[in-house]
Amino acid sequence: MRNIIAAIYLTLDGVMEHPAWTGPYFNDELGAAQHRLLFESDALLLGRVTYQGFAQAWPNVPDTDGFANRMNSLPKYVTSRTLTTPEWNAQLLPGPDATEAVRQLKQQPSGNLLLYGSGALADTLRQHDLIDEYQLMVFPVVLGQGQRFFREGSAPTDLQLVGVQTTSTGVSILTYRRVGS
Known part of the structure; x- marks a missing residue:
């Protein structure tokens, strides 16, 4: 499974x-964590907005360490009501919310x-207990406004901390697993 x-x-x-x-805080440590995640995965799961941004950018990214080639070659599953x-x-995944x-x-x-x-996709999947692990990269920045990941009004989700890494630029990489996963 x-x-x-x-x-x-x-x-x-x-x-x-x-x-x-994220730009000022991205470094080799964070890059290595992203590299590991991508290469341990067999496919990407994306909402329409992220998919369209990635599809426009990634084919033009020079491949220096295999990351861009991996990103471009992996199968992608996309949820969208309009694409x-x-x-x-x-x-494309069928259905109005693709759950x-x-x-x-x-x-x-x-x-x-x-x-x-x-x-939006992550929020829907979380509410249906479909996300098994959260790799939250918390940057030392406060914006005060904008779309939040854990949205107001969502059902509670029990998570267990299974990993912590802090980069030299102050990014905390927190790995949580859904209790029961």
């Missing part, structure tokens, strides 16, 4: 929106599904 791992960049106040604020013709090695399609993907015997960003 596959696991879904949500890899999320967050500010200290929980904002995940438009992560341009009709995915490209960039992607497949059942994701549940079926999890039943397949291959490796991890890596969920990058995709706040």
Whole structure:
């Protein structure tokens, strides 16, 4: 059975929106953690907005360490109510919120599904107990406003801390697993 791992960049106040604020803090340590996550996954799971941003950017990124090639070659599963013709090695998941399609993907015997960003999708999957692990990269920045990862009004989720790493630039990489995963 596959696991879904949500890899999320967050500010200290929980904002995940438009992560341009990550630049000054990104270093080789954080890059190595991202490299490990990507290479331990067999496919990406993306919402439409993240997918379209990635599909526009990643094919143009020079490949220095295999990361861009891996990102470009992995299968992508995309949820969208409006997208009709995915490209960039992607497949649309059926359904208005794609929860059942994701549940079926999890039943397949291959490796991890890596969920990058995709706040609305992550929120939906979390509420249906479909995310197994959260890799939260918390940056030492407070924005005071913006879309938060854990949205107001969501049902409680019990998590267990299973890993902590702090980079030299002050980014905390916190790994949580859903209790019962």
